[in-house]
Amino acid sequence: MTLFEGITQRIVETPRLSVNILERTGDDPATPSERTLVLVHGNVSSALFWQPLMQDLPGDLRVVAIDLRGYGGTEHAPVDATRGVRDYSDDVHETLVELGIPTAHLVGWSLGGGVVMQYALDHPVLSLTLESPVSPYGFGGTRRDGSRLTDDDAGCGGGGGNPDFVQRLIDHDRSDEAPTSPRNVFRSVYVAPGFRTEHEDEWVESMLTTSTATGNYPGDGVPSANWPGFAAGTVGVLNTLAPQYYDVSGITDLADKPPVLWIHGTLDPIVSDASVYDFNNLGKLGIVPGWPGDEVAPPQEMVSQMRDVLDRYSAAGGRVTELRLEGVGHTPHLERPAEFRHALLTVIGYVAATSQPAPPTEAIILKSAD
Template identity: 65%
Template sequence: MTLIDGITSRSVQTPRLRANVLERAGDPAHGGPDVVFIHGNVSSALFWQDAMLSMPEHWRVFAVDLRGFGDSETLPVDPTRGLRDFSDDVAGVIAELGLGRVHVVGWSMGAGVAMQYALDHPVRSLTLQSPVSPYGFGGTAADGSRLTDDDAGCGGGGVNPDFVARLESGDTSSESDASPRSVYASSYVLPGFVSDHEDIWVESMLTTTVGIDNYPGDGVASDNWPGFAAGSRGVLNTMAPKYLNLSAIVDLEPKPPLTWIHGANDVIVSDTSFFDINYLGEIGVIPGWPGSEVAPRQPMVTQTRTVFESYAAAGGTFQELVLENCGHSPHLEYPEAFRDALVATVEAAGGE
């Protein structure tokens, strides 16, 4: 595990699991806020290091490796609980560290974990970067309603097996479009973006535990196009709409300040996502698409905006920051803008 100077790592044993936690220690004399970062899918806490180091010095900053990622213990992921296995794990770490109410920052799937955590535990603020739609990943209409009873086209059955094999083998090359490094360069960031720490980000991706109970999980046969549906084991099925619906955040009380940060050119979480099976059918990548009346693409960003606007209408505070020429990782691509938005969110919550 490659740590950048200023970041430390420790193992935290909770009643649920042994979790790895990165820390950028603040100055306790200043009584600063406690901020917890939650990484996304096929990544780990390593991705947060630069962002953690950029935070105000008096903050205490932590990043948790989710189960089956980074240096945390590998345990099965039960998707029938949605993202609760992950959020309950984070809750156990926060309790073990004695942090109480924290400011939570989540990225992609980790933003869904952050929302689930906020539904179950009071938080001081929520900063959500490139979040999974509150209605899950794939298989829903604009209003969040499910397209099929089995969530056809969703879950663990839709992943490129070459990518999974290269993750499992620890491939650090860019010899194939399915290599983790190539996927990072084409999808995690806007193509052409250069990072001095790219090797660390690829190392982070390669910490992903591959298997039916972890990434990607299973799929089942379906009579609906494209012939498979969400299974009941592993990571990707946690975001199938039959298991995940976070729209109850609209009714959360009290409502913490909420900031949504995302890139205008994100190809993962998008209204035209290249990871949405129905959109791939629409553009001819996957044959036999039955048309938009049967299998419309999921308007992920529009769904998120609608839910967050409802959050504001119900009395919450909601800010949206859209970054042009930015992909799925604003904290890497536009670190100053990300930092400023997060600091403003924490300060809006009183900075405690």
């Protein structure tokens, strides 16, 4: 585990499992909740991805980044996908209990966005920052309104995992010799074309911490009579987002609505209205044969679904800010760190309290719905 300057790591023992966290040297455990940030990473990654942001945040905040089960240094316990992402959100809650953090500002990236939305359904939070978040209706298999396409969620879940990519995770492949190597997956779908980083080796190492043990990544699949011939199983990461198990659109009904910041890039190929990982979209493109057409298997409009839910959240009294970054991929906090940091500090109330200057505005499109 490569730790950047000023970042420390430790294991927190909870009643559920042993959880690895990253913290900053010098952060005060007595920092009030209003100045505490909890960062939750995405799929095939770990808390290591948060280190540049942790280094860049003001020193009078407390920042905790948590490894989800099956990632990083956290115990590789199996995931019960029939609970949606609740295994993950319950792990986060138990970790915060052990740390003496009753509530906090939550930041979730990709899968982590789904985890923090589920957390907000179950526990009070001060704000939600959703970075490239999974749709509130899961990954694949739904129409724009969130209704399911099939009774078994055909084309969703663990059966859609790429076997060669999984094997390369098992082999700890650090090369760039194949399109399915973790390094090339990072270059092609985590970041926008042309983005370069001096920390690529560290991000690949983070990806390689992903557990491929039974019940972790990618999860199981079952045969289906519906195209494309497989459906969601009951264990593992990818199945947690099957529509039959996962639906966090109920955040619109929260009595106490924390402010929400939604950050996403226009070139994100993973969470998109035309995702490269959505089998229905791959069928429409002719990559997966036999696609039965838009009436039966339309691509999931993931970004539009997120916007629809947040529009309803706003109409019901919640405060929503959208940061839409042109030319950015799936990792805005790496690709546009200044804009990401400023928007985050604004939603938690830090910028208003300290009069921090804004970054150049030409890179940001902000829309606030009150």
